Amino acid sequence: MSPRHKKIIVLATLAIVLLLANTRTIACWIDRQGLIAWAQQIRTEYITGTAITVILAMFYLLDGKEAMRRCSDFLRRCPVCDHTMSHTGRYCAACGSRVA
């Protein structure tokens, strides 16, 4: 660990301690700015129970690895010329080499 990393760690720790010590002051400042009222309005208008349910269902149904596999199957790249292949053929349209 270099001295530069140690300085960064000390400064980050100091910043975190100062933020935690002034949490109440920061929260009051945010409230005076009207940010909390705005966030509550956004929550009541747009983030309803139905929306949360739909989002959670989509997270459950859309597995990240499966979605990435589908995307990679749809947009394959030629290993020789790195040309993007949007079709399911076995040969690259640009260079003609066989793609698995």
Ligand SMILES: [Zn+2]
């Ligand atoms: Zn190719």
